[in-house]
Amino acid sequence: MKKYRVGILGATGTVGQRFVQLLQGHPQFEITALAASDRSAGKTYAEACAWKLNGSIPENVREIVVTPIEPPLDCDIVFSSLPSGVARETEEAFARAGFPVISNSSVYRMDEDVPLLIPEINADHLGLIEIQQQKRGFGTGFIVTNPNCAVASFAPPLAALHRRYGVESVVVTTLQAISGAGYPGVSSMDIVDNVLPYIAGEEPKVETEAQKILGTFRDNSIDKADFTVSAQCFRVDVIDGHTASVRVDLKEKATLEDIVAAMKEFPTLDLYSSPARFIEVLEEPTRPQPRLDRDSGNGMTITVGRVFPDNVFDYRFVALSHNTVRGAAGSTILNAELLASKNLI
Amino acid sequence: MKKYRVGILGATGTVGQRFVQLLQGHPQFEITALAASDRSAGKTYAEACAWKLNGSIPENVREIVVTPIEPPLDCDIVFSSLPSGVARETEEAFARAGFPVISNSSVYRMDEDVPLLIPEINADHLGLIEIQQQKRGFGTGFIVTNPNCAVASFAPPLAALHRRYGVESVVVTTLQAISGAGYPGVSSMDIVDNVLPYIAGEEPKVETEAQKILGTFRDNSIDKADFTVSAQCFRVDVIDGHTASVRVDLKEKATLEDIVAAMKEFPTLDLYSSPARFIEVLEEPTRPQPRLDRDSGNGMTITVGRVFPDNVFDYRFVALSHNTVRGAAGSTILNAELLASKNLI
């Protein structure tokens, strides 16, 4: 199996640390470059990084010297988790320098020529890469993105319903984990014995990304799905795991059994990070719960529960995903595995 | 001012303790009887009660000997926070023995001849008392109830909209505090670093009570409001304060300013426990928050925020109330104050 040399942009942040953790022992990807802000550049990763995940910094990256975030880096592809403020310019610079940029950042997600990927759902959107390269004058470089962490939790079951019955409208209320805000992120003074009814910039993302993901690639562009989404986003006192409370109206009639079957039968892929089941429907009335279910499928499975007919909508359900794995670093890596499987990197 | 002698049914529980706390220094009500389960009966309240509120058990009730929960008690009226299992029979026994029963229990709320009161909204439903007394053969006794704690958080702003523009349908997602489950209630193992997507029996209550509260009293019965409600109820790691995420469709057109004005202008009452403002609309984008806002108006004000037009519904907003004050003991006491003001006790 070909081994790709990977550079990580934003390597010391919350998602950057997840990249490092998830790439331990990965058969296709080997970390050869770690790039972070000027404050970190020149230090070893062990010195520069305030590690916040379980255990200690993995041995194989401790001594790598952190570089500034600018091309070229000593690698074949880059994984990016740059903050929005710097991502637009920097990711373009890397793409223009010939690097495939597989990004968790939000800035390019809604650009017409940039794939917004969930590999199990819309791998064919990779067709945009060629258009992107032509339009932007990139050579071999390009940018692909994965969705917002909250969208990652409900877009999969929605895709299952949309494919079979058509989605008409969706109302989603999210209960999002603190790790989604990075580090230091949410002050403990704001979240202990509390709930925050506001996450900056989140509701617009949640209201727009799913339509692109579930759109159709035809005539060299994405025809967005035409349903509407309403989102209210809350922060709750949970480390990892975004919960989405969802109501949905369908275009065609479907029974409760149909709905559950559509979710359960949605196929997973055969990539290294693919979970055994893409969507798992739990029968227990008290599930899914973030602490118990976020690590399902090594954090890559979407767990769904409490699927019921609804008084106002056709159906309702609760969906949960690990926001820094399936909702961030894990999805970026899965995108890279998809690209490798298609010989696009 | 006339002073009523009050008995509390379920005096050692979470809501029972709130009754005791809120009645400290009350100008109209004086605690003269505390009734609790057989396990507690015969002990002093200080011995029987594992006090879970701030500070210590108030001096004026420490030495009251707890009695069994059966009539007669040495009092003029009873406040009840009995668990559903025993409330139906016991509350009826008290009413039949001539006691006004002002109850926080859920069992009688939806009975046709029992008022389900929010004094600011539907004080005229007290007209049911006479019908109830006739139908059930009660003498001077009767039962009145207050709503479920989650309903108490969003019914007031809903009432404000319904009265002016008519409510067509409502989707509510609640983030409910642990105190709503009593003591010991929610195990810490279930809620630390977690969210529970299920509260036993809650969603059906939230989907039905508001229509009765906002109903019209005519021809000796309540004509329920005809909107539909969809509820998904979550438990979050918050001590006190239920947050409701609400979308609403209206029957008549209204601007955002209309909506906010309707809420702000909804009148409060002139009772002892009435807050200065019944509904307070907060402008800050990060409010309401349970820890900061639950004590607004001594826990009797509903705080509302994030009122916006919605993609799928006409409007959305977030409403919050203190679940063991406005959502339980405080409402029961307010109901008693209303009854006193109408000379019905």
Added chain:
Amino acid sequence: MKKYRVGILGATGTVGQRFVQLLQGHPQFEITALAASDRSAGKTYAEACAWKLNGSIPENVREIVVTPIEPPLDCDIVFSSLPSGVARETEEAFARAGFPVISNSSVYRMDEDVPLLIPEINADHLGLIEIQQQKRGFGTGFIVTNPNCAVASFAPPLAALHRRYGVESVVVTTLQAISGAGYPGVSSMDIVDNVLPYIAGEEPKVETEAQKILGTFRDNSIDKADFTVSAQCFRVDVIDGHTASVRVDLKEKATLEDIVAAMKEFPTLDLYSSPARFIEVLEEPTRPQPRLDRDSGNGMTITVGRVFPDNVFDYRFVALSHNTVRGAAGSTILNAELLASKNLI
């Protein structure tokens, strides 16, 4: 009663907000100036301050325009909660400009000529003011300080024992609340489902301040108490309320009853913010607890429990105080009340 006009240095911080809250309705002190960092200066307090306490910013300060932190201010005395970095220079400047500086900052606490006060314990240390004014060439201005928030929780019961039996050595392990770190302070990522075994700079303070507080003012200086203190300081997931686990060896023999009596009988003062009891000894084996006991005496009472003979030391006990009231703003205000009662301001 004379009314003093008060300026607050560091008015937008966690302790600054507590000053504002605790001074609502105070009979002796009226806020006339609010000073904060350059970022805030020029804005109204409502604009400049991210209010983190219950409810909203009090009406009487909302429209006060925040000034830079430099003398003169439009006030008679200043309350300071400046961060250590700027406190030394700034507080001196105010004292030199003639202002009594009543400070919660740590920088001057251990200076030989600066009183480190707990009014109930060492009011006679105010004798240092005159020495300080001479030595530093201050005119009418001066600096007095109150102890570190963790010290405030165990120094009072220690004083009770020291006065009667002499303290030989003390081992204290603290479980400190997050509000002690200010805002944003402790990241939620660091404290949810966690304990931090380190608080920067804390252990040295806890190991030295009590000896000065319990020292004797003679010959114009403080003769420090000669016991040794060992401190290990932890941060726990609690909003307010520092818990101290204490073992103590005494110089003279004392029975358990003696110990408890010494604590209970330690007199309170007759100042406006003085609690009914300075030290309250709780009998229940499960107390004190931060959430239940921190507000005792409006946050100014020290609650003590679990007083027992110890295997290694003479006795052990648990002490608790509200870290931003008795441990910070409340103590500063009490110091000012003491100064007023002695006509020193």
Added chain:
Amino acid sequence: MKKYRVGILGATGTVGQRFVQLLQGHPQFEITALAASDRSAGKTYAEACAWKLNGSIPENVREIVVTPIEPPLDCDIVFSSLPSGVARETEEAFARAGFPVISNSSVYRMDEDVPLLIPEINADHLGLIEIQQQKRGFGTGFIVTNPNCAVASFAPPLAALHRRYGVESVVVTTLQAISGAGYPGVSSMDIVDNVLPYIAGEEPKVETEAQKILGTFRDNSIDKADFTVSAQCFRVDVIDGHTASVRVDLKEKATLEDIVAAMKEFPTLDLYSSPARFIEVLEEPTRPQPRLDRDSGNGMTITVGRVFPDNVFDYRFVALSHNTVRGAAGSTILNAELLASKNLI
């Protein structure tokens, strides 16, 4: 490798679930019997058990029918996590029926003829088994125990110091996780935004067990170590991971480097569940922390940090262990592995 057939007593409880989880894929032990209270007996494990660990109940035990807790069971050895109330009689019955009982229960720990084991420290105490069998008239059955979960966190570093320098006295203050109380265990109403200064029965255990563990097996009995221990035990809002704040006086002089070396060099064993390092000394000033370090060595490593000279004692440090792995189920399994390696089962 010989495969033992294992029965679990108390299989549905918190520790019972950890047994099930930790025995997944174990090369020496295979679960063949699950025993639990009468309420559970007769149901499948999947029906009887409210699984509280990550993920779902493992497939290989879902369909095992739970039996009553009485001998005989279909197994070679039993692992017990019975509550104290029933453990004495039941464990004896199993031993008398010929089963090796490897117990996490507290009742037999301090019995003179029962080994209280930490395999890395006192494997030679297994010599007691023969004495026990003779004295109690057991045939091939016997009882061995592992320590209290809090003791498991600080006894290992203490053993390291005791072996080289002799321990004179120890003061330990524990910050214990909620999982130590089982399920439902600690009410969320008691621990959110709070600390509990009392754990029933805990302090006496912590003050006596270490002396037996570090005792010497000679003349067919254990000569207990003669140091004294003082313990104050707190419950904190942490899921897993007990933190111990320790001060220690030594009999012989030792430098800080000596102390650290003694801990680091304490040998691990070569059993299946043995961690790579028995004691890991972390250099970072902010470690150990329960959330980051409890899973070190799959929950079997003791992490130590903040080793410093102390003002009152010779040294102080902070020790941490996973309370339901190294402090409970993991230790019981390690004991069984030790017994197997010595051909004692």
